Every structure is written in structure tokens, then in C-alpha cells.
Amino acid sequence: MTRRLLIFLLTVATSVSAGCSETPTEQGVRGESPSAGPESSPTALALPRDDDGFLALVPEADAVVVANLASQRSYWNADNTLILTDWELAVTEQLHGERTPRLVLTQGGGVVGDVSLDVSSSTTFEPRETYALLLQNTPMGLGIVRGPQGVRRLDSASHVRANFLTQLAAAVAAAHRKESE
Amino acid sequence: MKTVRAVWKPVVGVLVLAAVGLAAHGCKPPDPPILGPAPDADNDGVVDANDNCPSLPGELRYSGCPWYRVDVCSGNKPYSLGAKWVTATPTFYYASSLPSTWRDVVDYAASTWNQVGAKVTIKKYTTIVSLPAQKDGKSVIAYGPLPDGIGGETRRWALYGIVIEADIVLNSRAALSIGGSATTADVQAIMTHEFGHFLGLQHVDDRTHTMHRTIPMNSTIHRTLCAGDVDGLKKLYP
Numbered sequence: 001m002t003r004r005l006l007i008f009l010l011t012v013a014t015s016v017s018a019g020c021s022e023t024p025t026e027q028g029v030r031g032e033s034p035s036a037g038p039e040s041s042p043t044a045l046a047l048p049r050d051d052d053g054f055l056a057l058v059p060e061a062d063a064v065v066v067a068n069l070a071s072q073r074s075y076w077n078a079d080n081t082l083i084l085t086d087w088e089l090a091v092t093e094q095l096h097g098e099r100t101p102r103l104v105l106t107q108g109g110g111v112v113g114d115v116s117l118d119v120s121s122s123t124t125f126e127p128r129e130t131y132a133l134l135l136q137n138t139p140m141g142l143g144i145v146r147g148p149q150g151v152r153r154l155d156s157a158s159h160v161r162a163n164f165l166t167q168l169a170a171a172v173a174a175a176h177r178k179e180s181e
Numbered sequence: 182m183k184t185v186r187a188v189w190k191p192v193v194g195v196l197v198l199a200a201v202g203l204a205a206h207g208c209k210p211p212d213p214p215i216l217g218p219a220p221d222a223d224n225d226g227v228v229d230a231n232d233n234c235p236s237l238p239g240e241l242r243y244s245g246c247p248w249y250r251v252d253v254c255s256g257n258k259p260y261s262l263g264a265k266w267v268t269a270t271p272t273f274y275y276a277s278s279l280p281s282t283w284r285d286v287v288d289y290a291a292s293t294w295n296q297v298g299a300k301v302t303i304k305k306y307t308t309i310v311s312l313p314a315q316k317d318g319k320s321v322i323a324y325g326p327l328p329d330g331i332g333g334e335t336r337r338w339a340l341y342g343i344v345i346e347a348d349i350v351l352n353s354r355a356a357l358s359i360g361g362s363a364t365t366a367d368v369q370a371i372m373t374h375e376f377g378h379f380l381g382l383q384h385v386d387d388r389t390h391t392m393h394r395t396i397p398m399n400s401t402i403h404r405t406l407c408a409g410d411v412d413g414l415k416k417l418y419p
Contacts, residue, residue: 081315081316082315082316108336114340115339116264116342117336117337117338118264118335118336118337118383119334120334120336120337120375121328146328146330147331
């Protein structure tokens with residue numbers, strides 16, 4: 001009786017440890033897979049927040065700048081059907097495109113005397129604010145990519161601004177890489 | 182016999198303990214499997230197994246769905262006000278350039294704002310006019326070329342800060358359709374947004390609101406107003 005019990009216990013112990021010893025063998029086989037572990041899983045990436053899709057428009061831009069308003073001038077067009085405004089911007093950072101210290105954007109809308117025109121696809125610039133702009137060359141001159149979508153007023157908090165500009169620079173670098181591929 | 186049993190009992194006990202200990206030592210929990218790249222059909226960085234919208238590019242924080250499928254009317258009720266009409270019934274004409282099949286959805290877009298309880302009602306003339314969208318004292322809904330990437334545009338004229346005319350142009354160079362699709366934007370949603378400008382509202386930064394500067398493709402979400410849109414109109418026309 002005792003011998004049977006002894007044999008039973010030894011058999012159980014041997015089979016349990018033999019079953020557990022299979023793990024390293026299987027791991028070795030799976031380890032040959034060329035792809036990596038959890039750190040390369042796409043879900044582990046921290047995606048930057050780009051709520052209004054501004055960064056996604058970077059590849060469409062011929063120039064990416066950070067700028068402040070230097071001056072503005074509104075006037076009637078030649079046939080008095082439209083008010084236009086020239087926005088002169090002082091460029092403080094040029095992230096992409098031909099370097100230029102100043103640029104002029106002409107857009108519909110503005111105020112002349114008692115009459116004002118608000119054009120929803122135009123952008124207005126405020127003094128003392130800083131803007132990131134995605135610019136493109138058009139047959140009519142320099143324009144903003146997709147109207148108001150290609151302009152982002154930068155947050156006044158320096159760390160938020162710096163974080164955004166880092167993301168913007170990364171988006172510009174990614175667009176360069178894609179272009180050169 | 183008794184002696185033999187007395188000797189074997191502790192031996193058996195030791196063996197039992199050894200067997201259990203051996204088993205426990207050898208049975209470490211298995212390491213997690215190491216897998217190849219997980220499928221991600223919409224290439225949005227959220228693998229299909231975790232993606233509630235596997236065929237639509239979305240965001241990690243929305244389990245792979247685009248925001249407009251899950252994030253409806255968030256934000257802190259933002260609005261931004263421009264010039265307003267003095268009349269309680271600003272009225273527009275259809276320009277002959279506007280496809281006639283779009284007139285119904287333009288009407289729906291106007292009625293969306295008419296139902297919010299503000300003291301203003303958008304009305305229309307039944308006459309179809311052949312006028313361009315320029316300053317002539319007549320507000321028209323027209324169809325014509327605008328720069329790339331713009332679905333529509335409102336040109337709101339004001340004299341001494343009072344709106345006297347507002348023209349809306351839908352972009353003939355843009356891909357538009359009723360209902361929208363993966364490659365087209367919804368005409369009714371665009372018109373709902375433009376009628377907000379027509380009445381005096383400006384853009385807001387919250388993308389869930391109809392008055393945000395962008396409109397998602399493949400979505401009719403901006404046909405419906407958010408609290409900030411409604412509050413803005415009521416503030417403008419109390």
C-alpha cells in the first residue's frame with residue numbers, strides 16, 4: 001500500500017515538473033519571430049493630440065512659419081465689390097520653406113470706414129499674438145493651406161507652446177522624410 | 182511490520198513535500214507570447230483587436246474610432262459672436278448656380294437654426310436669382326469656385342456694425358454630397374455651419390461644435406447643433 005502510494009507520488013511529481021519544463025522550449029521557438037515585443041506594439045505609442053488636424057496638413061505646405069502681426073491694411077478692390085486686407089507678418093521661426101523675415105498675406109474681409117466684411121474662410125490676426133502658419137504658393141500669391149485650417153494661434157503658456165512647436169517640427173521632419181522616399 | 186511502517190511514514194511525508202515543492206518550483210507562469218505585428222487595417226495605430234472602428238482611422242483614446250463617432254458635443258459650450266442683423270427675419274435668395282437638388286438640404290440647415298428659440302428666423306425668397314455673391318444688398322446662396330480645402334464660405338457685410346447682407350458660396354471645386362462619404366463632405370452640415378455665420382456667429386475651437394472651422398468627411402454630425410452653438414445664437418438674439 002505504502003509502496004503504491006510512494007510510486008504514485010513520484011509519478012505525479014515527475015510528470016508535473018516535466019510538463020512545466022516545456023515552456024522554455026516553446027519560448028525559444030516563438031523568440032525566433034523577427035518582430036518585437038510589447039514596446040513596439042502600436043497601441044503603446046503616445047500619439048500627439050491634434051484635435052483640428054493642423055499637423056496633418058503639414059505635408060501640403062510649401063512653407064511652415066511662426067509669425068507675429070507686424071501691420072495690416074484694408075482697402076476696396078478695383079471694382080468696389082470686395083474689401084481686402086493685407087496682413088504683414090514678421091516671421092520669428094522658419095520651420096520649412098524659403099527663408100523670409102516678412103511676408104504679406106492678402107485675404108478677403110476687413111473694415112474700411114463704416115463698412116466691414118467678414119469672410120468666414122479668411123483668418124484675422126491679432127497684435128501681440130503668435131501664430132503657426134502653413135503656407136502654400138497659389139496662382140494668386142501666397143496663401144494659407146485650407147483657409148482657416150492652416151493657422152494655429154499659439155498658446156501663451158510657454159511649455160504648451162514649446163510642446164506644440166516640438167510636435168510641429170516633428171511633423172515637418174516626417175514630411176521631409178516622406179518626400180525624400 | 183509495524184517497525185517498517187514506522188520507518189516509512191516520515192519517508193513518505195518527505196517525498197510528498199518534495200513532490201509538491203518540485204512541482205511548484207518548476208511551474209513558473211508562462212511568459213507572455215511574443216507575436217508579430219498585429220493587424221491594423223485602418224493604419225491608425227490602434228490594432229484591430231482593440232479597435233472599435235477597425236475600418237475607420239481613429240484615435241487611441243476613443244478605442245480606434247474617429248472622434249465624431251464618440252465625442253459628440255464636448256467642450257465648455259464655446260461661442261464667438263460677430264455682427265448681427267437688426268431684422269428678425271434675414272432672408273436669402275437661391276442663386277441659379279446652386280444645384281436645385283441641394284435646395285431641400287439648405288432649407289433643413291436653415292430650419293435647424295430657426296428651431297433653437299432665438300429671436301431670429303431665417304427666411305427665403307422663392308425667386309431664383311442670377312446674381313453673384315457680392316455686395317448688392319441681396320443675400321444669396323450660390324455655388325462657385327473657392328480655394329482648395331474649403332467647403333463653403335460666408336461673406337457677411339455690415340454697416341455701422343449691423344449686418345446688411347450675407348452671401349454664402351458652396352465651393353464648386355470641392356467634393357460635396359448630400360450625406361457625405363469617405364471622400365466628400367455633407368452639404369447640409371456645411372450649410373448648417375455657414376448659416377451660423379450668416380446669422381453672426383464666428384468660429385470656435387471645439388471641433389465637436391457646428392461652428393468649428395473644420396468639418397469631418399464621412400459624417401453628418403455638424404448638421405446638429407451643440408450647446409455652445411445654441412447659446413451663442415441666443416446671446417446674439419435674446
